[in-house]
Amino acid sequence: MIKLSFAEENYLKAVYHLSDAGEHDVSTNAIAEEMSTKAASVSDMLRRLSSKELVIYKKYQGVKISESGKKSALQVIRKHRLWEVFLVEKLKFNWDQVHEIAEQLEHIKSPLLIQRLDEFLGHPKFDPHGDPIPDENGLFKEKPQTPLSEVDINETGIVVAVKDANPLFLQHLDKIGIYLGAKTKIIDKVQFDGSMEILVDSKNKLFISKEIAQNVLVTN
Numbered sequence: 001m002i003k004l005s006f007a008e009e010n011y012l013k014a015v016y017h018l019s020d021a022g023e024h025d026v027s028t029n030a031i032a033e034e035m036s037t038k039a040a041s042v043s044d045m046l047r048r049l050s051s052k053e054l055v056i057y058k059k060y061q062g063v064k065i066s067e068s069g070k071k072s073a074l075q076v077i078r079k080h081r082l083w084e085v086f087l088v089e090k091l092k093f094n095w096d097q098v099h100e101i102a103e104q105l106e107h108i109k110s111p112l113l114i115q116r117l118d119e120f121l122g123h124p125k126f127d128p129h130g131d132p133i134p135d136e137n138g139l140f141k142e143k144p145q146t147p148l149s150e151v152d153i154n155e156t157g158i159v160v161a162v163k164d165a166n167p168l169f170l171q172h173l174d175k176i177g178i179y180l181g182a183k184t185k186i187i188d189k190v191q192f193d194g195s196m197e198i199l200v201d202s203k204n205k206l207f208i209s210k211e212i213a214q215n216v217l218v219t220n
Contacts, residue, residue: 002052002072006107009076011035011045012054015065016073025062074138080106081127081134082117088128089121095128096170129170130161130180130217144220148184149194149213156185157218164215173216177204184218 004012014034018026028046032039043059050057054069065073083105087093093101108114115136118124125141126132132140143160151157159182162170173179177200187205188197194210208216 012073013076022065025064027062074134078134084127085124096167129165145217147214148216153186160219161217
C-alpha cells in the first residue's frame with residue numbers, strides 16, 4: 001500500500017467523493033471549495049498525488065482518480081465508517097456526534113487494528129448513516145435508495161440512509177422521530193414548495209420540508 005500523509009488521504013477521499021467514485025473528472029475549484037482552501041494549494045497537492053499515480057492531473061483540465069487512487073481512498077473510507085459504527089454501537093455516541101471523531105481515527109495506519117475492529121464489530125456492511133462499508137478489497141454493496149421527495153403519495157418505504165450527515169440535520173431528524181429503519185408512508189405533497197406530509201411507523205404524522213425529504217433516503 002502506498003504511504004500517504006493525513007492531508008494526502010483527505011484530498012484523495014475528497015476527489016473520490018466529488019467524482020462520484022471516479023465516474024467523472026473534478027475541477028480544482030470544486031476541490032478547493034470542498035477542502036476550504038485555495039486553488040493554488042489544491043494544484044500543489046494534485047501534483048503530489050499525480051506523482052504517486054493516485055490521480056491523473058492535467059493543469060486547467062481537472063483531475064481524474066486512478067484505480068490505485070480509488071483503492072487508497074476506499075481504505076480510508078472503510079476505516080472512517082468502521083470507526084463510526086464502533087463509536088455508536090460500543091461507546092454509545094449519537095449518530096450526529098461521530099463524523100468529526102472518525103475523521104481523526106480514519107488516519108490510523110495499522111491494517112491489523114482495522115481487521116480486528118471489523119471482526120469485533122461483526123463485519124458490519126453499513127455505517128450509522130446508512131453508507132456502505134467497503135471490505136478489505138474495497139468492495140461494497142449499495143442498498144437501493146430513493147429520496148423521500150421522489151416517493152409517490154400512498155407509497156411506503158423504510159429509511160435506509162441520509163444524504164446529509166450534518167450534525168444539525170441529524171439532530172433535527174432525532175427530534176422529529178426519523179431514524180434508520182423507520183417505516184414511512186407519503187400522505188400528501190405540496191406542489192407550491194415541495195413540502196410533504198408523511199406518516200412514520202404508522203403513528204407519527206409529520207410535515208417535512210423539501211430539503212429534508214431530499215436528504216432522507218428510503219427503500220421499498
